[in-house]
Amino acid sequence: MSLRPLRFITLPISHYCEKVRWVLDRQQVPYVEEGHAPLFHAFHSLPLTGGASRTLPILIDDNQSPRQVLADSADCLRHLADQHGATWLYPSPDAAAIEAELGDKLGPATRRFAYFHLLPRADLTLPLLTARVPGGEVMVARLLYPVIRRVMARSMRIDAAGAERSRQVLRAELAKWSARLSDGRKYLCGDALSAADVTLGALGAPMVWPDGYAQVPMPKLSALPAALGQEIEQARQTLAGQLILRLYAEDRRPSRPPAAP
Numbered sequence: 001m002s003l004r005p006l007r008f009i010t011l012p013i014s015h016y017c018e019k020v021r022w023v024l025d026r027q028q029v030p031y032v033e034e035g036h037a038p039l040f041h042a043f044h045s046l047p048l049t050g051g052a053s054r055t056l057p058i059l060i061d062d063n064q065s066p067r068q069v070l071a072d073s074a075d076c077l078r079h080l081a082d083q084h085g086a087t088w089l090y091p092s093p094d095a096a097a098i099e100a101e102l103g104d105k106l107g108p109a110t111r112r113f114a115y116f117h118l119l120p121r122a123d124l125t126l127p128l129l130t131a132r133v134p135g136g137e138v139m140v141a142r143l144l145y146p147v148i149r150r151v152m153a154r155s156m157r158i159d160a161a162g163a164e165r166s167r168q169v170l171r172a173e174l175a176k177w178s179a180r181l182s183d184g185r186k187y188l189c190g191d192a193l194s195a196a197d198v199t200l201g202a203l204g205a206p207m208v209w210p211d212g213y214a215q216v217p218m219p220k221l222s223a224l225p226a227a228l229g230q231e232i233e234q235a236r237q238t239l240a241g242q243l244i245l246r247l248y249a250e251d252r253r254p255s256r257p258p259a260a261p
């Protein structure tokens with residue numbers, strides 16, 4: 001029986017969405033991504049979860065009975081491992097434990113620190129927030145950017161003190177996972193890619209700025225606000241930062257085959 005494509009509801013630039021997209025692509029699970037701009041996203045997430053969750057990603061699998069609606073990136077990965085053959089994600093209990101810690105600590109910290117520096121720059125941020133979303137949402141998001149910016153800042157507690165705390169957290173996380181890699185292992189759980197690496201790669205990407213992130217055109221590093229650029233340069237020197245760059249160069253299969261030259 002052929003597989004019905006999964007529905008993948010996203011904020012395309014979100015690093016939690018990128019984490020799930022990475023596994024869908026690597027596992028070559030057929031899916032259709034429905035990207036939305038911030039604010040518009042809640043018109044999809046809230047009804048789909050009966051009001052239980054506002055965040056994205058959400059993955060909907062109609063191949064199961066009853067149909068599965070997964071509203072957290074870790075649940076999505078577990079589903080892809082259990083139902084779609086991505087058993088490589090969890091070779092040992094460590095992989096899920098590292099995934100959970102990165103999801104709680106690194107993810108919020110990289111997002112808050114990066115947005116603290118990006119949100120004041122509508123010229124850089126609007127194209128990121130509106131890449132691969134419907135045209136109508138792009139138009140309204142342009143008009144409503146000051147509102148979107150305020151809502152994002154309030155809901156993610158993005159202010160100078162929060163950004164500084166997040167900088168300490170993300171430095172500590174990069175140091176912790178670099179120490180684990182210092183015995184020369186290729187990946188966080190040993191010789192093979194797992195959910196731990198995919199999570200480090202996606203959630204750490206805003207602090208390392210790898211090519212290919214989320215398949216969204218990213219501004220050049222030199223165009224970023226200086227404080228963000230400097231932190232990225234520093235993160236790239238760590239073993240964890242180098243792993244993230246290597247993961248994007250070697251282990252992140254693109255969603256669509258590259259166009260013929």
Ligand SMILES: N[C@@H](CCC(=O)N[C@@H](CS)C(=O)NCC(=O)O)C(=O)O
Binds near residue numbers: 057
């Ligand atoms: N624990 C969730 C976190 C997801 C999350 O925080 N998503 C953000 C985007 S990075 C979101 O949807 N924010 C919009 C909102 O909070 O309304 C997961 O792993 O899926």
